[in-house]
Amino acid sequence: MSTMNGDAPNGAGRTPIPVKIIVSGGFGVGKTTAIGALSEIDPLTTEGAMTTASVGIDDRGQRDQKTTTTVAFDFGRVTIDASIVLYMFGTPGQDRFGFMWADLMDGALGGLVLVDTDRIGDCFVALDYFEKIGLPFVVAVNQFEGRSNLGLEQVRESANVDPHVPVVAVDARDRESMKQLVLNLLQLLLRRARAATAN
Amino acid sequence: MSPSPKEPSDDDVLIRPFLAVPYPTDPGVNGTGSHPTGHSRAARAGAASPEANDGLEVRPYVMTGGRARGGTDLPWETLVITSSYGRTVKASFEIAGILRLCEHMQSVAEVSAHLRIPIGVARVLVADLVSDGRLEAGTPPPRHAADDVEFIERLMQGVAAL
Numbered sequence: 001m002s003t004m005n006g007d008a009p010n011g012a013g014r015t016p017i018p019v020k021i022i023v024s025g026g027f028g029v030g031k032t033t034a035i036g037a038l039s040e041i042d043p044l045t046t047e048g049a050m051t052t053a054s055v056g057i058d059d060r061g062q063r064d065q066k067t068t069t070t071v072a073f074d075f076g077r078v079t080i081d082a083s084i085v086l087y088m089f090g091t092p093g094q095d096r097f098g099f100m101w102a103d104l105m106d107g108a109l110g111g112l113v114l115v116d117t118d119r120i121g122d123c124f125v126a127l128d129y130f131e132k133i134g135l136p137f138v139v140a141v142n143q144f145e146g147r148s149n150l151g152l153e154q155v156r157e158s159a160n161v162d163p164h165v166p167v168v169a170v171d172a173r174d175r176e177s178m179k180q181l182v183l184n185l186l187q188l189l190l191r192r193a194r195a196a197t198a199n
Numbered sequence: 200m201s202p203s204p205k206e207p208s209d210d211d212v213l214i215r216p217f218l219a220v221p222y223p224t225d226p227g228v229n230g231t232g233s234h235p236t237g238h239s240r241a242a243r244a245g246a247a248s249p250e251a252n253d254g255l256e257v258r259p260y261v262m263t264g265g266r267a268r269g270g271t272d273l274p275w276e277t278l279v280i281t282s283s284y285g286r287t288v289k290a291s292f293e294i295a296g297i298l299r300l301c302e303h304m305q306s307v308a309e310v311s312a313h314l315r316i317p318i319g320v321a322r323v324l325v326a327d328l329v330s331d332g333r334l335e336a337g338t339p340p341p342r343h344a345a346d347d348v349e350f351i352e353r354l355m356q357g358v359a360a361l
Contacts, residue, residue, distance in 0.1 A: 014338065015278060015280075015304070015337030015338050016278065016337065016338065017338050017340070017341060018274075018276040018306060018337070018338070018340045019276070019340065019344050019354070020275070020340070038361070044308070044312035044313070045312055046308045046311040046312045046317075046321075047311070047315075047317050047318065048317055048318050048319060073308075073318070075308055075312075077306070078361065080353075080354060080357030080358065080361075081353075081357045083353075084353065084354060084357060085276075085306075086354070086358075087275075087276045087306065087308065089275070089308070103275075104275060106274060106342075107274050107276075107340050107341070107344075109344055109345045109354075124215045127215060128215075136345065158215060159215055160215040175361075179358055179359070179361055183355060183359060186354055186355045186358065187355070189345045189351050190352065190355070192345070192346075193345065193346050193347065193348045193351055194348055196346060
């Protein structure tokens with residue numbers, strides 16, 4: 001296959017390395033807000049279409065016996081420097097589209113699990129999934145204005161995550177706060193990578 | 200959206216049952232086909248909630264001639280740009296739209312989003328255009344960048360400087 005590198009006709013030199021992190025959590029927890037706070041573009045939405053047999057489930061009339069369902073993934077882009085582009089993909093909160101998650105997770109650096117302390121159980125799907133596939137992640141408690149929150153230690157207790165998993169507070173609307181959150185994840189990755197190298 | 204069936208209160212902190220149920224043992228190749236629904240602990244907590252589900256009135260497989268997969272499975276973040284050949288050759292309506300968009304470098308996900316093509320279809324179309332030379336693929340997304348100390352350090356410097 002042709003590539004842009006080398007003597008590309010468009011004059012491109014080395015092209016950026018694209019990497020991604022996954023932003024997950026329950027519905028309405030602020031995933032798209034978080035992505036938008038850091039993204040250089042307004043968050044975009046890509047849709048996955050799934051055709052399912054729906055005999056006896058969904059009456060779509062006489063046309064056929066299949067229905068197409070879509071699931072939306074919001075994402076943003078952050079140009080780190082001339083050589084790295086970071087994409088942030090938000091996963092839908094529901095678990096019935098897990099097959100699309102697997103497709104998306106391939107090659108992801110790590111994950112951010114956003115938590116709303118009023119609905120803490122909503123993040124369990126994401127925690128379970130990231131643990132299952134071995135994706136490093138940070139638990140981020142979104143600090144909504146005027147809401148009483150559980151303390152971070154209570155969230156850690158609830159989420160029941162490995163002691164090495166950082167549990168931090170974040171304001172998903174705030175660019176600096178989101179930068180710090182991504183740095184928390186990268187620090188986790190760095191610790192893991194160094195530990196693996198040392199062995 | 201429907202309220203969670205179980206509202207945690209301060210007295211009753213909801214705790215995620217930890218490994219109460221073993222992980223499903225059928226992850227399939229590369230984890231594809233793996234699926235978080237096997238986890239009754241999350242289901243018990245009422246974690247799944249309906250999310251936006253706009254109807255998309257397309258028949259995705261018409262555009263790809265019925266194929267679900269192209270020659271290569273391009274990761275969503277793969278960057279592509281239209282080649283000089285792609286700029287001059289005639290193309291069908293959908294393909295021309297992709298080639299126009301990719302005159303500036305785009306990821307497969309951006310192609311999907313901007314042209315409202317489902318991601319799976321966008322991957323097939325882009326892979327085909329790369330293999331016939333109308334698109335050029337950029338540096339492939341690294342598979343193990345998270346294990347690369349130098350790379351992560353570069354990334355941290357970059358993020359800190361944003």
